[in-house]
Amino acid sequence: MSTIAVIGAGYVGLSSAVGLAHLGHDVIAFDVDQSRVDSLNEGIPPFYEERLEELLREGIGRGRLRFQLMEKADLADREFVLLCLPTPQGSNGAADVSAIKSAVEKFSSTLAKGAVVINKSTATVGTTRWVVDRLRDHPVSVVSNPEFLQEGRALTEFLKGERLLIGADDPIAADRVKNLYAGTGVPVISTSIESAELAKYACNTFLATKLSFVNSIAELCEKMGADITEVAAVMGSDSRIGKKFLSAGPAWGGPCLPKDSRALLHMAENANIKFTVLEAAVKANEESIEHVVAKVLRLFNNELKGISIGVWGLTFKAGTDDIRDSPAVDIVNRLISEGANVSVFDPMHKTSLKGAVAATNAYDACIDAHALVILTEWPEFAATDLTQVATLMTGRVIVDTRNIVSADAALSAGFRYLATGRQTRDATPDLGNAWVE
Numbered sequence: 001m002s003t004i005a006v007i008g009a010g011y012v013g014l015s016s017a018v019g020l021a022h023l024g025h026d027v028i029a030f031d032v033d034q035s036r037v038d039s040l041n042e043g044i045p046p047f048y049e050e051r052l053e054e055l056l057r058e059g060i061g062r063g064r065l066r067f068q069l070m071e072k073a074d075l076a077d078r079e080f081v082l083l084c085l086p087t088p089q090g091s092n093g094a095a096d097v098s099a100i101k102s103a104v105e106k107f108s109s110t111l112a113k114g115a116v117v118i119n120k121s122t123a124t125v126g127t128t129r130w131v132v133d134r135l136r137d138h139p140v141s142v143v144s145n146p147e148f149l150q151e152g153r154a155l156t157e158f159l160k161g162e163r164l165l166i167g168a169d170d171p172i173a174a175d176r177v178k179n180l181y182a183g184t185g186v187p188v189i190s191t192s193i194e195s196a197e198l199a200k201y202a203c204n205t206f207l208a209t210k211l212s213f214v215n216s217i218a219e220l221c222e223k224m225g226a227d228i229t230e231v232a233a234v235m236g237s238d239s240r241i242g243k244k245f246l247s248a249g250p251a252w253g254g255p256c257l258p259k260d261s262r263a264l265l266h267m268a269e270n271a272n273i274k275f276t277v278l279e280a281a282v283k284a285n286e287e288s289i290e291h292v293v294a295k296v297l298r299l300f301n302n303e304l305k306g307i308s309i310g311v312w313g314l315t316f317k318a319g320t321d322d323i324r325d326s327p328a329v330d331i332v333n334r335l336i337s338e339g340a341n342v343s344v345f346d347p348m349h350k351t352s353l354k355g356a357v358a359a360t361n362a363y364d365a366c367i368d369a370h371a372l373v374i375l376t377e378w379p380e381f382a383a384t385d386l387t388q389v390a391t392l393m394t395g396r397v398i399v400d401t402r403n404i405v406s407a408d409a410a411l412s413a414g415f416r417y418l419a420t421g422r423q424t425r426d427a428t429p430d431l432g433n434a435w436v437e
Contacts, residue, residue, distance in 0.1 A: 001025055002180060005078040007103050009036060009067060011154070011255070012120055012147050013084030014045065018052060019158035021059030023183060028078070030070045040067040048321040048348055051155045075110045080180065082145075083119045083131075093262040097127045104131050113139045116173050120147050122204075122260060124267060125197045128167070132193070141173035144193045146200035151254065152319025164188045167196025201267070204260040205278055210245045211252040212281040215288045218248035218421025228421025229403065248421045250375055250401040251288040251327035254316040258285075258325045289327055292373075292401055293334045295418060299371060299397055305339035308394065310369035312362055313376025313402075314346035314353070321348035328375035332356055335373075343369065347378050363392060370395035377402040386413040396427070 002025050006017040009031035017029040031037050036046055043057040059065030075081055085099040100121055111117070117140055119128045128144040135142060144167035149157045164186045168174040171190075178188050191199065214235075218228040228248045236243035252258075261282050268275040300307050316326035323329050335342055336355040343357040345365035352358030359365035362381065366372055366389050374381055382404050390396060390413040398410050399418045407425055410417040414427045 002079050003077055004028070004080045004082065004180070005030065005073070005075050006082045006084055007070070007073070007107070008084040008086070008099075008121075009040060010084065010086060011047065011049075011151070012149065013082070014040070014056075015049065015052070015149055015154040015158060016082055016084055016120060016147065017065060018055045018059055019155055020180065021062075021065035022055050022155075022159070023181070025064065025180065027059070027065050029065070029067050030073045031067065032070045034069055037067045037069055049154050050152060050319065055155060073107060073110070075107055075115070076112050078112060079115055080177075081107070081111065081115055081117045083117065083121055084147075085121050087121050087123050087259075087263075089259045089262055092266060094266040095122065095124045095259070095263040097121075097123045100127060101130065101134075104134055108135060108138060111135070111138055111140050115140045116176055117142045118145045118177060119143070120145050122146060122200055122256070122263075123197060124263065125194050125201075128193045128197060132169070141168070141170050141176075142193075143168040143170075143173050143177050144196040145177055146196055148200070148203065151322055152317065159184050159186075161186045165191065165196050165199060167191045167193040169193065201260050201264045204256055205264050205281075207245050208252055208257040208261050208285070209277060209281040211249075211257075212284040212288070214246050215248050215251065215420075216284055219288075219291055221421040222423070225423060226421075227423070231421075247377075248403070249327075249377070250292045250331060250420070251285045253325040253327045253330075255322060255324040258282075289330050289334070292327075292331050292399070293338070296335065296371065296373060296399055297338065299399075299418075303339075304335065306341075307339070307371070308341045308343070308369045309335055310359075310365040310367075310372045310393070311335075311342055311344040311356075312346075312365060312372065312374045312381050313378060314344055314349045315376050318376055318378045323349055329353065331373070331375060343367070346376065347380060363388065366392045369393045371397040371399060373399045373401070374404055375401055377404045379404075381405060386410055386415065390414050 004020055004025050004027045006013045006029040009029045017027045021027045043060055045052050045056055083100055087095040087097050090096040132142045146165055164181055166174045166177050174190055221228045232246040235241050236246050265275055311332055314328050315323055332353055343359045343365045345359040345362050362384050386409050396414050397416045401420050403419045407417050411427050417425045
């Protein structure tokens with residue numbers, strides 16, 4: 001068992017603290033928010049993540065995990081110090097690493113001799129090297145250990161992930177960090193500090209580029225009479241491409257891909273590199289959002305004033321309550337700006353957007369709606385009774401940006417069904433063609 005301090009109890013910090021406590025370590029996590037500290041010590045997490053509350057309470061119950069206010073932090077008995085601090089996008093697109101630097105300045109004098117400082121934050125290449133230089137006169141080691149946690153699967157990824165990346169100058173310190181994860185069986189990749197930092201950005205932005213590509217192919221499918229689900233299945237069968245991240249959707253978003261893409265573009269600009277591929281991926285993603293809005297506008301002759309639209313989904317993907325940089329939010333805001341009356345339901349995010357009505361369930365979001373727009377791939381939407389939905393709506397149109405509901409079920413219920421990357425399908429003639437009454 002090792003003694004660990006986690007600086008920052010946000011998404012990365014809390015997931016890491018809970019995961020390490022589950023592995024048997026003694027963990028103290030520090031945060032600047034007293035109310036968050038109090039809630040966490042009571043076993044109440046500030047956000048949803050699969051198994052998070054269960055393992056949080058397990059760690060507290062076994063005496064392995066506790067939370068304290070940052071200003072009271074004393075690291076003198078901690079063998080490892082994890083930096084899990086926010087690196088928000090700055091005004092110029094770069095990652096703002098001031099929280100990391102501030103924490104290092106504040107806690108440098110309290111570090112134990114022989115401690116290992118681990119930077120887990122997604123930070124501009126050179127940030128961990130700055131920490132190395134700042135702590136050069138202290139008897140500690142510094143390692144870059146970027147996280148690759150997927151929201152909704154963070155603890156599964158922590159305990160059974162695809163790789164553990166450790167960037168270090170000192171192989172002994174790298175081995176010590178590796179031993180923290182003993183028992184998980186996660187393969188370890190050892191690199192230089194700079195390679196570890198850049199690899200994190202490279203992975204995220206490659207996934208963003210892959211998603212932009214498949215979304216553009218989906219748009220082409222709509223024009224060419226092809227089906228994106230069939231095209232993606234062929235692409236995924238190629239081992240050089242792989243099956244993951246080939247699901248077309250409204251756009252990519254969340255707290256990582258947009259921010260990391262802009263940060264890498266800023267790094268490339270500073271290095272006098274024109275990163276044309278990533279620039280195009282970011283632009284294509286913005287156009288994907290406009291493509292969805294345009295599809296809805298065309299249904300109503302480009303005029304949404306007085307039109308009621310039900311929306312299913314607000315989070316950037318299923319399995320999380322996170323709406324940061326969510327394409328669903330952008331699309332809803334655009335529909336509102338066009339004059340639409342919007343009612344939104346999301347299973348995990350209950351707060352309404354300004355100008356939208358927060359529905360209590362999926363069916364309520366459809367009452368008197370002229371169209372239903374599905375923006376997040378929550379499984380419960382696929383199981384919804386579309387016949388009942390049809391009885392609640394004024395119109396008979398579904399715009400399914402995630403291809404989550406059954407086209408056949410939509411047609412049987414009398415809907416016109418517009419999916420992503422597939423051909424528009426109309427209800428059978430005997431049900432009529434009154435898409436909008």
